Amino acid sequence: MASKIKPIKSVSLVEQVEQRILEFLKENRFKSGDSLPKEIELAENLGVSRNIVRESLSRLRMLGVVESKKRKGMIIAEPDILSGIERIMDPDLLGEEAMQHIFELRLVLEVGMSELLFIRKKDSDINNLQEIVEREANDPLCKTDLKTRLAYEIEFHSYLYKMSGNGTLNRFQSMLLPVFHYMMQQESKAAAKPVRGTISHKDLVETLRVGTAYEFRENMRNHLTPHFNKLS
Amino acid sequence: MASKIKPIKSVSLVEQVEQRILEFLKENRFKSGDSLPKEIELAENLGVSRNIVRESLSRLRMLGVVESKKRKGMIIAEPDILSGIERIMDPDLLGEEAMQHIFELRLVLEVGMSELLFIRKKDSDINNLQEIVEREANDPLCKTDLKTRLAYEIEFHSYLYKMSGNGTLNRFQSMLLPVFHYMMQQESKAAAKPVRGTISHKDLVETLRVGTAYEFRENMRNHLTPHFNKLS
DNA sequence: TAATTTTATATGTAGGACATGTTTTAAATA
DNA sequence: TATTTAAAACATGTCCTACATATAAAATTA
Numbered sequence: 001m002a003s004k005i006k007p008i009k010s011v012s013l014v015e016q017v018e019q020r021i022l023e024f025l026k027e028n029r030f031k032s033g034d035s036l037p038k039e040i041e042l043a044e045n046l047g048v049s050r051n052i053v054r055e056s057l058s059r060l061r062m063l064g065v066v067e068s069k070k071r072k073g074m075i076i077a078e079p080d081i082l083s084g085i086e087r088i089m090d091p092d093l094l095g096e097e098a099m100q101h102i103f104e105l106r107l108v109l110e111v112g113m114s115e116l117l118f119i120r121k122k123d124s125d126i127n128n129l130q131e132i133v134e135r136e137a138n139d140p141l142c143k144t145d146l147k148t149r150l151a152y153e154i155e156f157h158s159y160l161y162k163m164s165g166n167g168t169l170n171r172f173q174s175m176l177l178p179v180f181h182y183m184m185q186q187e188s189k190a191a192a193k194p195v196r197g198t199i200s201h202k203d204l205v206e207t208l209r210v211g212t213a214y215e216f217r218e219n220m221r222n223h224l225t226p227h228f229n230k231l232s
Numbered sequence: 233m234a235s236k237i238k239p240i241k242s243v244s245l246v247e248q249v250e251q252r253i254l255e256f257l258k259e260n261r262f263k264s265g266d267s268l269p270k271e272i273e274l275a276e277n278l279g280v281s282r283n284i285v286r287e288s289l290s291r292l293r294m295l296g297v298v299e300s301k302k303r304k305g306m307i308i309a310e311p312d313i314l315s316g317i318e319r320i321m322d323p324d325l326l327g328e329e330a331m332q333h334i335f336e337l338r339l340v341l342e343v344g345m346s347e348l349l350f351i352r353k354k355d356s357d358i359n360n361l362q363e364i365v366e367r368e369a370n371d372p373l374c375k376t377d378l379k380t381r382l383a384y385e386i387e388f389h390s391y392l393y394k395m396s397g398n399g400t401l402n403r404f405q406s407m408l409l410p411v412f413h414y415m416m417q418q419e420s421k422a423a424a425k426p427v428r429g430t431i432s433h434k435d436l437v438e439t440l441r442v443g444t445a446y447e448f449r450e451n452m453r454n455h456l457t458p459h460f461n462k463l464s
Numbered sequence: 465t466a467a468t469t470t471t472a473t474a475t476g477t478a479g480g481a482c483a484t485g486t487t488t489t490a491a492a493t494a
Numbered sequence: 495t496a497t498t499t500a501a502a503a504c505a506t507g508t509c510c511t512a513c514a515t516a517t518a519a520a521a522t523t524a
Binding site (some may be wrong): 012070 | 509
């Protein structure tokens, strides 16, 4: 066990101010649309320069907590929990461990998503999925070209996220794509055996149409078997 | 249908610079530990003031993409995909829709997580879970006090995330807690009938011990039934 | 009254100055 | 010479002032 020396509170001024402003907003139950004190007032009240306040606000602006208009000042907005992630979800920036975690997350989401799909599926959704599957089946490239197959794979699974009716989930999936791409490439390089589960996209659509959430969940688990087998 | 006038690219300088720096890092395959050009150089090369560069770097610093030391300059770090979310995951800041999405996300994760649990479970984990369950069963407060029951609920489910062996997932769950708390309070206020699934924590532990990932998944789905029933 | 112009103001951008704490270099001491 | 100590150099951190820009609000005009 490490005898960690001491963490000490050596957070930057900007970070402290950011926290103070966030606390201020929470404690005072600021609602979307309310207007914030202006930068100079914040700076004076906090006893720091306007620069520091601006850096803090810039961070909050990035997270979608506040929005600012030229003369009107700054107003509260509903933060976007994904905006921060969006910028850095890139294989060139993330570490191996993070990538692995995210890849696993995708598997977890798709298996766990079943219930939402059955609650919110519409006939048009099934038809659209059917159309994707047929296009995939009739595409001769699909047998030979890995890139083509990957494209259908993505199109199909992306549609499922959209069907979930959960916008956050849906956006999250679109961010996952680069990581997904990267991991698939690694896989195809390493093993050179693009094993596929015994359950196809076609089967999944059929289950969505006439099956149950429970069946779909297990079929999806089966469909993803090659990926699960890679875990340890 | 809206005839949206024009979005136009009216992004702030800070945002542009942030993007440019991120692109710069990606394109040049910067690795963790590499050092960035100094602020003044960035400012000169980009043709903006040092203030702008600093605001951009402040954002990247928040996301964990870079770290800075007094004289050494700034170095690349492995970004933390959750650091942005962490600050704003608060019922007082999030909107109703986001809260709903997050709550659903929790359900999806816990059902989908089963496979990871069975891949990574250890005997000590089972024993620890068993201990939690027994403590819960022997606590007389559990029958009457909703707060106590909620505490056990959280302790149990939190441990599952820890067991998943996925640090990202685990941290994410700890952030979810405030939202979870909030939603549970809303539920108990509205219906006043804390319905519980037919599968108890004890059952789940037993399934973890002697069952399969498939059984656990369905049992967890059952355990969460009251929450799923609230969805539409 | 309605349309137009002007004004006031809060944010956006720029650039200079100094503080702070490291790292390197140089000086001083043994 | 080797080691310790002090000085200088330097990048980030903080503060300040000034001005640009856009727009809500006020004043003016038709």
